[in-house]
Structure formats: structure tokens, C-alpha cells
Amino acid sequence: MSNLKEIKRAIQYHRQQLGFERGRDSIRLARYYELAIDALEKLIPKKPTVIISEKDTMVGRAKFCKGTKLYDCQCGSFIGYLDAYCRRCGQKIDWEAE
Ligand SMILES: [Zn+2]
Numbered sequence: 001m002s003n004l005k006e007i008k009r010a011i012q013y014h015r016q017q018l019g020f021e022r023g024r025d026s027i028r029l030a031r032y033y034e035l036a037i038d039a040l041e042k043l044i045p046k047k048p049t050v051i052i053s054e055k056d057t058m059v060g061r062a063k064f065c066k067g068t069k070l071y072d073c074q075c076g077s078f079i080g081y082l083d084a085y086c087r088r089c090g091q092k093i094d095w096e097a098e
Pocket residue numbers: 073074075076077086087088089090091
């Protein structure tokens with residue numbers, strides 16, 4: 001598994017290539033670089049948003065009572081506590097305490 005530094009360098013490389021392909025008006029290749037950048041950015045862990053449910057909430061088949069702490073991904077999907085990745089969009093989740 002690549003480390004964070006390598007991932008960030010790869011993103012930087014792909015952004016340069018993206019600019020290059022856009023400059024050449026190569027829409028298809030630019031789109032491939034955009035897809036690669038999106039996929040690589042999901043490997044950089046992001047903190048979930050903490051939500052205190054204001055009412056009883058169903059997540060799949062699980063019921064969370066009012067006042068329960070829920071975790072939301074940037075894509076808007078709920079995340080199970082300590083899930084390594086969002087099940088909807090694949091974003092890696094950062095559970096490190098601040
Ligand atoms: Zn997500």
C-alpha cells in the first residue's frame with residue numbers, strides 16, 4: 001500500500017498531466033486524469049462529520065435513537081463507526097482523535 005506522500009505526489013503528477021492534456025484540447029485524456037485524481041484523493045483519509053440525530057433514524061436496518069452520535073461522509077452517506085472506508089463512495093475515513 002502506498003504511503004500518503006506517494007499518493008500526494010501522484011495526484012500532483014496527474015494534475016500536471018491534466019493541465020497538459022487540457023492545453024492540447026484532449027478532452028478524453030483529460031477526463032482519464034480527472035478520474036485518476038478523484039480515485040487517488042479518496043485514499044487520503046478524511047474525518048467524518050459528527051451528527052447528533054435529532055430524531056429516531058434508520059440507517060439500513062439499524063435504528064438509531066434520538067440523541068445518538070452518527071457519522072457522515074462528505075458524500076452524504078452515513079458511515080458505521082470505525083469503518084475504514086465509506087461504503088458508498090470509497091472515501092478512506094480518518095478516525096484519529098484530534
Ligand atoms: Zn462517502
